[in-house]
Amino acid sequence: MKPEYTSISNLTPQTKAYKVRARVIEKAEPKLYPNKTLYQWLKLEDGEGNRIRGTLFENEVESFKGILELSREYEIANAPLRAVNEKWKTREDDCQMTFGGNTTIQPLQAEAGPVLPKYIPIASIPSTISKSERFDVIGVILYMEQVRQVKTASGASIDVREVVITDDRSRDKKSYISDLMAKVLLIREPSVDRIITTIGELELKKLTDTMQEERIWLEAKIPEPDVRKIIAYIGCDNCGRRCEELAGETFKCSSYPNKVCTATARVNYTFTITDGTGELKLTAFGAECEKLFA
Numbered sequence: 332m333k334p335e336y337t338s339i340s341n342l343t344p345q346t347k348a349y350k351v352r353a354r355v356i357e358k359a360e361p362k363l364y365p366n367k368t369l370y371q372w373l374k375l376e377d378g379e380g381n382r383i384r385g386t387l388f389e390n391e392v393e394s395f396k397g398i399l400e401l402s403r404e405y406e407i408a409n410a411p412l413r414a415v416n417e418k419w420k421t422r423e424d425d426c427q428m429t430f431g432g433n434t435t436i437q438p439l440q441a442e443a444g445p446v447l448p449k450y451i452p453i454a455s456i457p458s459t460i461s462k463s464e465r466f467d468v469i470g471v472i473l474y475m476e477q478v479r480q481v482k483t484a485s486g487a488s489i490d491v492r493e494v495v496i497t498d499d500r501s502r503d504k505k506s507y508i509s510d511l512m513a514k515v516l517l518i519r520e521p522s523v524d525r526i527i528t529t530i531g532e533l534e535l536k537k538l539t540d541t542m543q544e545e546r547i548w549l550e551a552k553i554p555e556p557d558v559r560k561i562i563a564y565i566g567c568d569n570c571g572r573r574c575e576e577l578a579g580e581t582f583k584c585s586s587y588p589n590k591v592c593t594a595t596a597r598v599n600y601t602f603t604i605t606d607g608t609g610e611l612k613l614t615a616f617g618a619e620c621e622k623l624f625a
């Protein structure tokens with residue numbers, strides 16, 4: 332007999348006896364509420380794409396570890412439903428799932444047999460950060476760094492290797508990928524010769540062919556240096572952000588929660604450069620800038 336499943340969109344805080352067929356699409360790391368209650372939230376999705384959030388509390392976090400796994404589909408019956416806080420409601424009678432009481436959970440995929448990869452586009456990987464989450468992707472490796480060692484906060488050394496992959500499918504693959512590959516190589520292993528770019532060339536660049544780590548060399552003049560654009564202020568000695576403290580006072584800065592920062596005199600300077608092909612307004616800040624005015 333085919334079981335009758337309820338659509339997640341029909342669940343309400345009053346629904347008691349029901350059965351849904353749903354997949355765990357997100358599972359966050361367990362966390363503590365300010366009152367020290369342990370909780371872990373997850374998101375379930377049924378075949379029609381309706382979603383519901385569920386929360387495991389205290390012992391449930393451990394006991395449901397192997398029962399509700401990411402990416403697996405389950406038949407869930409009679410899990411208690413609670414109303415969703417007014418602020419987060421996405422529909423009338425919106426509810427969330429808890430897992431106590433008479434909840435029954437049955438996995439729908441066969442336990443035995445090889446786990447087949449479920450390939451997804453890189454762009455659809457959810458932004459939940461959890462070490463337990465795994466995703467299968469097929470892509471082209473654009474860059475693979477040599478293994479290097481980094482020190483953790485506790486002093487242990489771990490091997491790290493940066494790998495850049497792409498899976499862009501919509502564009503003309505071959506030229507797109509070789510372009511990207513050349514760009515990544517240029518940034519990661521810059522040649523010893525400085526390649527000078529012009530402001531005119533820079534203006535033709537689009538957001539899509541720029542990378543955050545790119546370093547660009549320009550040969551330009553500051554035609555009208557203006558001393559009024561030199562700004563001195565009191566800021567964090569680590570990140571340079573402005574702060575309310577007086578010079579010399581220590582404080583906690585949001586950019587470096589683990590460091591004690593000191594309010595220090597800082598300088599930044601805004602100026603316009605030209606190289607005959609265009610103009611560019613730049614701001615110099617940080618230690619390199621301060622050296623100029625010391």
Ligand SMILES: [Zn+2]
Pocket residue numbers: 567568569570571572584585586587592
């Ligand atoms: Zn700071």
